[in-house]
Amino acid sequence: MVAFSILTELTSFLYAYLFRAQNIFILNSSVIIETLLICLFYYTIILNKWFKIIIIQALFFFIILSVQQIIVTSKGSLSYVSLTVESIIIVILSILTFHDLLKNAIYSNILSAPVFWINSGFLLFFSGNLLLHLFSHYLQEYAEKAFYELWGFHSILNIILYLFISIAFWKTKTSRA
């Protein structure tokens, strides 16, 4: 996930810098791959087979919707429908994962489980961004200044997400040690 995020940022920056062209399509495509990777993560860690089926169905629905959105939306704008649906899917999956973690009680101390930190990070990030994504298109059209001001939330949530992922990495290291 982290490697993919770096790669996306780097590619979009280089593309815009070198070709002096719109790089939005890279970000729109990256949403699909990002969701795919997160769903793969949840598919691996969730034990309940019904939840696994929900993940596959949600992913299938999301890919169709996102491809349709890439085709429909103009090249110059981000697909906020895809981003909103992605946020809803990940929020639901993270809550299901918490349910799965509590029901199966694999960890004696949940705070030392890397999965808990990654899942918490996703829950905070995507639930926080949900409203932002939902109103982004409207804000960009009618109040662009307000949009850029509110986008600060996205950056803060990004910091929180990667902080939580870092804690997860640290916990993996300590649990192995």
Next chain:
Amino acid sequence: MENKDITSIKLLISVGILITLFLAAIIILFVVYYQRKMLLKEAKIKQIEQEKQIDLFRASVEAEEQQKEKIARNLHDEINPLLAVLKLNISKHRIEAKKNTFHPDSLKIDSELLDKAIEGIRTTCFDLVPSFLLQFGLLKSLEEYIRNVQQIDGISAEFDNKVPAEDLENFNKQQQLNMYRVCLEILNNLFKHSQCTLLKMTANTHNKVLTIEFIHNGIGVNNEEMDRFTENSKGLGLKSLKARALILNAKIDYKKNINSAAIKLSVPYSNE
């Protein structure tokens, strides 16, 4: 769009985002709290289970001590006086022999005393480890016991043994002795409390499980009632029964109907 409108939309979305974040944080905190609570609950259940195990172990140790006390009492109160009297008689006979007043008929009493002592020792030995069990195994011993019960208590009892001899060989002597004691405790409880007049015992093996079933026409109990009796019982019988069943990894199932009741003892075994 007016500046005022933009500010209120901004405020609205910001508050919305903060509320969503707050809810997400509550979910995360709830998960942590609930998991801690679950762990505490699990630890408490484990502790109760451990206490129960200790209780059962204590009961089995106490039962063993009682058994030893009973044997000591038998030896001291029954056999010891007999042998003491016999010793006195022998001394008396020696004096009589010296005085030439000894009459061989007086040995008859000594012989009776010896018979009683032998019988007493035999009973005590049977209490320690039934010799019949060592010689012929569990099921034959149970058959013998049932036959005795029939003769003494007048209960109409039968024992249908369908266990092949080679299946019984999967149990060592200690296990068979434990099973024998469990069966005896069940039978004693039946005769004491159920007021039954008919008893049918069956024994068979299926899927590496030896099953001995006691079907009778007396007052029965179900599993819940039996658990309650065991919990509240001040005596050692029921607790040692449970302890022995635990050692054997056995299951005792109690069932009752209107006219009959059954107790099923299932003991698993492996061929290794």
